[in-house]
Amino acid sequence: MKIEVKNLSKKYRNKVALNDISFSLEEPKIYGLLGRNGAGKTTFMDILSGQILESGGEILIDGENPFDNQRLTESICLIKEGQNFKKDLTVKNVLKIYSYFYPNWDQGLAESLIDEYNLNPNSKVKTLSKGMESALGITVGLASKAPITIFDEPYIGLDAPSRKRFYEIMLEEYQSAPRTIILSTHLIDEVSLLFEEVLILSEGSLVLQEESEILRNSTIAISGTIDEVEQFIEGKEVIEKKTLAGMMTAYVYGTVEEAKMHGLDVEGVPIQELMIYLTERKKGA
Structure with a gap:
């Protein structure tokens, strides 16, 4: 399903949550939606899933607005970090209700995941720990x-092995039946290798949309004397640079091979670090 975001804005009284953002998601991929707290990620996901209305611009899914659109809402599943289910429902009731709503519901997968996470089908949601509610x-x-499946920090309370198993199962399911998966997370280092494309929001604006492989291959951290680094980065787009005792480190768009040819120390920039630098730059602009 094609997602088109056109000049999308959302305001809450005097606060701008989204500020005239535009982009499109055209392929079934695993997308990483990244940014600091308050960047506008949750607001965007709420609008995309048809739960709230935008203040300006629009989101179109296959040419239609998702708000109050049953055909589309049956094709979108948003799982937030909490408060997804009524507290008095049992686990098996939750699964039954959602099985009626989603046409492609996989009951076999649901039952295997319940076993995987040791969830008692007869337990009420209000009795579940935070981790167990996340597993549900x-x-x-x-x-x-x-x-279109959207996960907004879906693993709160899960330990590292349980999170790792979630990532493995998500990838297995995606490979067997590709769909658009949007994953918003602060644990970027854990999942960055899963992302096929990355979007970074900062203060309601889109500061980057790029394929992950291109990011990994084209963003580098270089170190050397100030003169050496300044000479190398001339004419290049610089993300960040720091100096200390006559030495400089710069985060720049370039290649490892090119930097090594200039005799500079070079390493790749993890996506998490890139997000930090980009959002710092946005904040200071």
């Missing part, structure tokens, strides 16, 4: 088989 959200999100 992950179960619903993956078993929905929704063409």
Whole structure:
């Protein structure tokens, strides 16, 4: 399903949550939606899933607005970090309700995930720990088989092995039946290798949209004397540079091979570090 975001804005009284952002998501991919707290990520996901209205611009999914659109909402599953389910429902009730709503619901997958995370089908949501409630959200999100599946910090309370298993199952399901998966997370280093494309928001604006492989191959951290680094970065787009005791480190768009030819120390820039530098630059602008 093609997602078109056109000059999208959202205001809450005097606060601008989204500021005239535009981009498109055209392929079934695993997208990383990144940014600091308050960047506008959750607001964007709420509008995309049809839960709230924009203040300006529009989101179109296959040419239609998702708000109050049952055909589209059956194709979108948004799992947030909490408050996804009514507290008095049991686990099996939750699965039953969602199985009626999503046409592509995979009951076999839901049951295997319930076993994977040791969830008691007869337990009420209000009795679940934070981690178990997150596991239930992950179960619903993956078993929905929704063409657009959105996870907003879905693993709160899960330990590292449980999170790792979630990433493995998500990738297996995506490879067997590709869909658009949007994953918003602060644990970027854990999942960055899963991302096929990255979007970074800062203070309601889109500061980057790029394929992950291109980012990994084209963003580098170089170190050397100030003169050496300044000479290398001349004419290049510089993300950040720092100096100390006559030496300079710069984060720049370039290649490892090119930097090594100039005798500079060079290494790749992890996506998490890139997000930090880009959002710092945006904040200071």
